[in-house]
Amino acid sequence: MYYVVTIATLVTMGLALLRAVLGPSVYDRVLAVNMFGTKTVLLLSVIAFLYGRPDFLDLALAYALINFIGVLAVLEFFRSRSLRRRTEHNEGR
Amino acid sequence: MDVLLDTLSWVLLTLGGLSVLIGGIGALRMPDLYTRMHAASVTDSLGAILVLVGIMLQAGWSLATIKLIAILLFLLMTSPTSSNALASAALLAGTRPFAETLQEREESK
Numbered sequence: 170m171y172y173v174v175t176i177a178t179l180v181t182m183g184l185a186l187l188r189a190v191l192g193p194s195v196y197d198r199v200l201a202v203n204m205f206g207t208k209t210v211l212l213l214s215v216i217a218f219l220y221g222r223p224d225f226l227d228l229a230l231a232y233a234l235i236n237f238i239g240v241l242a243v244l245e246f247f248r249s250r251s252l253r254r255r256t257e258h259n260e261g262r
Numbered sequence: 263m264d265v266l267l268d269t270l271s272w273v274l275l276t277l278g279g280l281s282v283l284i285g286g287i288g289a290l291r292m293p294d295l296y297t298r299m300h301a302a303s304v305t306d307s308l309g310a311i312l313v314l315v316g317i318m319l320q321a322g323w324s325l326a327t328i329k330l331i332a333i334l335l336f337l338l339m340t341s342p343t344s345s346n347a348l349a350s351a352a353l354l355a356g357t358r359p360f361a362e363t364l365q366e367r368e369e370s371k
Binding site: 170171173174176177178181182183184185188196197199200201202203207208209211214215217218223226227229230231233234236237240241244247248251252256262 | 272276277278279282283285286287288295298299302305308310313314316317320321324325326329330332333336337340341343344347349350351352354355356357359364
C-alpha cells in the first residue's frame with residue numbers, strides 16, 4: 170500500500186517538474202520547485218517505511234530545512250531585483 | 263485494535279496520495295500564478311498531514327514518530343510562510359490576478 174503513495178508522489182513530482190519547465194514567469198518556477206521540495210520530503214518519509222529504514226527520516230528533515238531556506242533566499246533575490254529595476258525605471262523618467 | 267489502526271492508516275495514506283496528486287494536477291492546469299498557488303499550497307499542507315499521520319499510525323510509539331511529528335510541524339510552519347513570501351514577491355513584481363485581467367478583457371470588448 171505504500172506503493173500507492175509513492176507512485177502518486179512520483180507522478181506529482183513529474184507534474185511539478187513539467188510546470189517548472191513550462192512556467193511562464195519566474196514565480197511559477199519557484200512555486201514548482203517549492204512543491205517539488207515538499208513532495209521530496211513526503212517521498213523520503215514514505216520510502217523510509219517502504220524499505221523499513223527509519224534513518225531516511227533524518228534526510229527528510231534535513232531536506233525540509235534546506236528547501237525552505239532555499240525558496241526564501243531565491244524569493245528575496247528576485248524581490249530585491251524587481252524593486253531595484255522599478256526604482257531605476259522611475260529615476261530614468 | 264491493530265486491524266483498526268492499520269485500516270485507518272491505509273485510508274489516510276490513500277487519501278493523502280490522492281490529494282497530493284490533485285495538487286500536482288491543479289498546479290499544472292490552473293490558468294495563472296495565484297490559482298496555481300492555491301492548488302499547490304492547500305493540497306500541499308493537506309497531503310502532508312494525511313500522509314505523515316498515516317505513516318505515524320504505522321510506526322507506533324517510537325523515535326520515528328517523534329521525527330515524523332517534527333517533520334510535520336516544520337512543514338506546517340514553512341509551507342504557508344513560503345507561499346506568503348511567493349505571493350507578496352509576485353505582487354510586488356507586478357503579476358496581476360487572472361480574475362482582474364479577465365474583467366478588463368471583458369470590459370474592453
